[in-house]
Amino acid sequence: MTLSLLYIDDALLVVDKPGGLLAVPGRGEAGLDNQAARVQAEVADALVVHRLDMSTSGLMLFARGKEMQRRLGHAFAQREVHKEYAAVVDGLVGPEHGEIDLPLLTDWPNRPRQKVDPVDGKPALTRFSVLQRHPAAGTTRMRLEPVTGRSHQLRVHLLSIGHPIVGDALYAPPDALAKAPRLLLHAQSLQLAHPADGRTLRFHSPAPF
DSSP, X not given: OOOOEEEEOSSEEEEEEOTTSBSSOOSTGGGGSBHHHHHHHHOTTEEEOOOXXXXXXXXXXXXXXXXXXXXXXXXXXXXXXXXXEEEEEESOOOSSEEEEEOOEEEOGGGTTOEEEOTTTOBOOEEEEEEEEEETTTTEEEXXXXXXXXXXXXXXXXXXXXXXXXXXXXXXXXXXXXXXXXXXXXXXXXXXXXXXXXXXXXXXXXXXXX
């Protein structure tokens, strides 16, 4: 087991989670190896603040102790934590930047899939910008900013505009799935106020793709 620790102090720590590793414990013996367990094996008082999908790589924040977990959880709930992701999507995205404002709901018969539901869905907003188009490969590299934090939000929102994330085994059609050996989605930056002293913290992890 490896732990890519980027930052630690008395209040929090930040790690770089690899793609393919569960963020928190899952079902069965396979679920015993996860990012939370790896962190807690080294830092006993570390507590989960937010999660990343198993297939998503990148920055993951942990609190040290219940009070710091409460403060950081409140910051996430109040949208005071700024997050950015890097992604490679199928197709050539037209606009240079924009927003996807579509409510999401669990697709219960097909869990864990989520779906756009304009009637019963919860509000979900994603901002995006194009970084580079690759006509030969038929893909686009993008920067994504989830304003809300719904489950699978980025994956479903990009699918909804006709540009599924490359390598997405859950949502991408076969041709987009085959373009990469993994989901090309990476949590590349976090910005937040330190829960103890209020100073601004910024963390960055370059996308490994």
